[in-house]
Amino acid sequence: MFSxxxxxxxxxxxxxxxxxxxxxxxxxxFAVLRKQSLLxxxxxxxxxxxxxxxxxxxGTRSLPAILIGALLTGALAALIVLALTRSTRLKTDxxxxxxxxxxxxxxxxxxTFIQNAGSAAQGGLESxxxxxxxxxxxxxxxxxxxxxxLALALVLLFWKEFKLVTFDPAYARTLGLPxxxxxxxxxxxxxxxxxxxxxxxxxxxxxxxxIAPAVAARQWTDRLGVMVGLAALxxxxxxxxxxxxxxxxxxxxxxxxxxxxxxxxxxxSLLFAPGRGLIFAAIRQRENSxxxxxxxxxxxxxxxxxxxxxxAYPAEQRMLDAYHGAGTASALKRLEDRGxxxxxxxxPEPTPHWVLTPKGxxxxxxxxxxxxxxx
Amino acid sequence: xxxxxxxxxxxxxxxxxxxxxxxxxxxxxxxxFLVLRGASxxxxxxxxxxxFGIIVVWMLTGQASGPVQIIGAxxxxxxxxxxxxxxxxxxxxxxxxAIGLVFPALFSIGVLLINLFARDVHIDEHxxxxxxxxxxxxxxxxxxxxxxxxxxVWMGVMALVNLAFVAVLFxxxxxxxxDAALARALGFAPALLSYGLLALLSGTAVAAFDSVGxxxxxxxxxxxxxxxxxxxxxxxxxxxxGVAVSIVSAIAGYWLAxxxxxxxxxxxxxxxxxxxxxxxxxxxxxxxxAQWARQRARLGENAARTLAVHLFxxxxxxxASEENVTAALREHLHWSPAKSRDVLAxxxxxxxxxxxxxxxxxxxxxxxxxxxxxxxxxxxxRAIKA
Numbered sequence: 126m127f128s129x130x131x132x133x134x135x136x137x138x139x140x141x142x143x144x145x146x147x148x149x150x151x152x153x154x155f156a157v158l159r160k161q162s163l164l165x166x167x168x169x170x171x172x173x174x175x176x177x178x179x180x181x182x183x184g185t186r187s188l189p190a191i192l193i194g195a196l197l198t199g200a201l202a203a204l205i206v207l208a209l210t211r212s213t214r215l216k217t218d219x220x221x222x223x224x225x226x227x228x229x230x231x232x233x234x235x236x237t238f239i240q241n242a243g244s245a246a247q248g249g250l251e252s253x254x255x256x257x258x259x260x261x262x263x264x265x266x267x268x269x270x271x272x273x274x275l276a277l278a279l280v281l282l283f284w285k286e287f288k289l290v291t292f293d294p295a296y297a298r299t300l301g302l303p304x305x306x307x308x309x310x311x312x313x314x315x316x317x318x319x320x321x322x323x324x325x326x327x328x329x330x331x332x333x334x335x336i337a338p339a340v341a342a343r344q345w346t347d348r349l350g351v352m353v354g355l356a357a358l359x360x361x362x363x364x365x366x367x368x369x370x371x372x373x374x375x376x377x378x379x380x381x382x383x384x385x386x387x388x389x390x391x392x393x394s395l396l397f398a399p400g401r402g403l404i405f406a407a408i409r410q411r412e413n414s415x416x417x418x419x420x421x422x423x424x425x426x427x428x429x430x431x432x433x434x435x436x437a438y439p440a441e442q443r444m445l446d447a448y449h450g451a452g453t454a455s456a457l458k459r460l461e462d463r464g465x466x467x468x469x470x471x472x473p474e475p476t477p478h479w480v481l482t483p484k485g486x487x488x489x490x491x492x493x494x495x496x497x498x499x500x
Numbered sequence: 501x502x503x504x505x506x507x508x509x510x511x512x513x514x515x516x517x518x519x520x521x522x523x524x525x526x527x528x529x530x531x532x533f534l535v536l537r538g539a540s541x542x543x544x545x546x547x548x549x550x551x552f553g554i555i556v557v558w559m560l561t562g563q564a565s566g567p568v569q570i571i572g573a574x575x576x577x578x579x580x581x582x583x584x585x586x587x588x589x590x591x592x593x594x595x596x597x598a599i600g601l602v603f604p605a606l607f608s609i610g611v612l613l614i615n616l617f618a619r620d621v622h623i624d625e626h627x628x629x630x631x632x633x634x635x636x637x638x639x640x641x642x643x644x645x646x647x648x649x650x651x652x653v654w655m656g657v658m659a660l661v662n663l664a665f666v667a668v669l670f671x672x673x674x675x676x677x678x679d680a681a682l683a684r685a686l687g688f689a690p691a692l693l694s695y696g697l698l699a700l701l702s703g704t705a706v707a708a709f710d711s712v713g714x715x716x717x718x719x720x721x722x723x724x725x726x727x728x729x730x731x732x733x734x735x736x737x738x739x740x741x742g743v744a745v746s747i748v749s750a751i752a753g754y755w756l757a758x759x760x761x762x763x764x765x766x767x768x769x770x771x772x773x774x775x776x777x778x779x780x781x782x783x784x785x786x787x788x789x790a791q792w793a794r795q796r797a798r799l800g801e802n803a804a805r806t807l808a809v810h811l812f813x814x815x816x817x818x819x820a821s822e823e824n825v826t827a828a829l830r831e832h833l834h835w836s837p838a839k840s841r842d843v844l845a846x847x848x849x850x851x852x853x854x855x856x857x858x859x860x861x862x863x864x865x866x867x868x869x870x871x872x873x874x875x876x877x878x879x880x881x882r883a884i885k886a
Binding site: 162166170213214215218221222223226227229231232234236238329330332333336375376378382384385 | 535539540544587592594596599600603604605607608609612615616630715716718726729757760762765767768770780791
């Protein structure tokens with residue numbers, strides 16, 4: 126394990142994966158909250174022609190040139206999506222699909238063009254399709270780190286503005302904020318996140334890195350700050366997991382491992398997060414319906430007693446069952462445990478009967494009073 | 501005839517174009533309904549998740565293509581849609597985020613299974629995503645003495661099945677797409693129909709994967725129907741135009757790819773984009789040029805009306821001789837000389853205004869136009885009297 130950590134390549138991969146996780150977690154939070162989850166998918170596919178153009182312009186596999194190209198074509202695709210949605214009758218999903226597939230097709234065409242031109246460095250370009258973590262160089266990390274710092278600095282600097290634009294763009298507009306510019310900045314930052322992840326997980330899996338950490342983090346909190354922090358943490362953890370497991374050498378690709386790790390975190394968060402988690406919600410609902418049942422049984426007992434003008438009226442259990450259409454045994458047991466009812470016999474009948482205790486009468490009256498819990 | 505057919509099947513050019521056209525036909529027939537339903541990105545999700553289906557079916561049966569693969573992939577596609585809907589139903593995740601969570605997970609499992617078990621077979625994630633349409637004529641079946649490429653056979657089958665599906669269930673599909681609530685009320689099962697549609701889409705995706713690949717497949721599903729949607733309001737015409745765009749793109753894409761020596765599938769997909777751009781620019785009704793022309797016409801019409809109202813307001817004024825002259829338009833309406841000239845020419849041509857020396861005089865038609873603006877409520881009255 127420690128010998129793994131000392132390996133130079135593995136160190137590179139781990140730093141890269143952690144950077145990717147942090148950036149995509151932070152920026153993806155805004156994308157998911159603004160219901161732009163699939164924009165990341167489109168942007169990452171649209172980065173491919175930019176990668177090729179960057180290569181063609183620089184004449185070599187220079188990461189800065191490639192990333193600038195990716196950023197430019199990504200941003201152009203985002204603009205086209207926006208223009209198509211606003212000025213034609215096509216819906217957002219079709220606009221996303223058109224930009225995604227046409228830009229990607231153009232990228233494939235350019236990729237084969239470069240390959241056929243027979244350049245020595247063309248092999249490095251394919252790695253952007255599926256991601257090839259092991260091919261990351263230390264110099265690449267500096268570029269990725271610079272982009273990550275830039276993106277995080279922007280988020281910190283414009284935190285309040287981004288928050289307002291995310292949750293209430295109409296209000297932000299009335300405050301005189303440059304909403305369009307801020308939205309463009311957020312979209313550009315998603316493109317930045319995509320660019321950081323290209324080498325790690327490739328264009329195909331980048332969609333998950335934008336969406337998954339944010340969705341997982343959202344389950345644990347209602348506060349944006351906490352959510353962004355958690356998303357960064359989840360993203361980083363899955364990045365490190367993917368990097369380490371793929372380094373153990375069974376030939377497993379890094380990108381899919383990272384994506385599976387973050388998917389598992391999403392699944393666990395959906396199930397177990399307190400508050401929004403599905404399991405807690407189910408338990409809460411069961412508890413509620415049980416309580417409701419007990420209250421109904423209690424009020425039935427009270428009404429029976431009132432009708433018979435006898436506070437100690439013994440109600441037969443099977444009669445209560447008939448009232449409520451199902452077994453009331455567990456509800457009565459719960460009421461008995463709380464000291465609100467007590468079991469009794471009503472000779473000569475052999476079946477169980479129940480009467481309200483004075484405490485039970487007080488409770489029932491409180492509930493049945495106007496403004497009480499039971500209608 | 502026989503010689504012609506065998507020459508046709510022996511020609512790699514023809515086979516590649518035919519495969520591309522069949523992919524386009526099969527995909528755009530189904531894509532039309534996806535585009536109209538606002539579910540285009542499901543094709544993105546499905547075409548990625550089939551990697552999982554393909555490797556699982558290969559592990560179970562050892563088959564990398566053919567009917568078992570198509571059915572297996574169709575089931576994977578349904579699994580994708582089912583998981584997406586399950587996630588959305590928890591109300592913790594929005595529909596688009598759910599799509600973006602499910603397909604990368606299935607794709608990742610698929611890739612890892614390939615990494616672990618299928619290193620040396622011809623399935624690799626590269627082929628699945630990008631395809632290699634240039635080699636479709638290598639694997640052939642012998643049918644009636646002709647060597648027909650397997651890709652042509654399976655794409656042909658899928659195109660026919662999709663065509664039959666759309667033709668037989670046309671009314672149901674139309675109703676379920678435009679008014680799902682009414683379809684349900686009339687006793688159709690729109691959910692079943694939509695699952696059928698997506699199952700066929702997944703089957704088509706796997707039949708297409710080793711020719712054009714999963715990602716370029718998305719282009720054939722979404723782009724031709726979108727181009728058609730900008731050209732027509734009729735569902736049947738949209739299907740026909742979508743198919744036509746696919747065929748044109750396949751043929752033009754092939755020759756351009758050969759010319760520039762680049763990816764054939766990629767070029768075919770780029771050509772669907774070119775067709776889309778043409779429709780976007782020159783569509784008769786929804787095209788940019790048409791919209792621009794309409795907007796200009798509306799502006800001109802409004803200016804002519806403004807002139808009519810101005811003349812009408814000052815018709816009985818003592819200063820009519822000063823207001824209702826060409827020179828006054830510049831001062832009172834703040835129009836440039838060029839605009840004044842244009843609007844005047846238009847109004848004269850339409851018979852709203854006549855000219856007496858420098859004086860502009862409203863015609864009856866011009867007076868009517870002014871009244872329509874000033875007293876819109878009177879319009880109904882007149883219609884009744886007339």
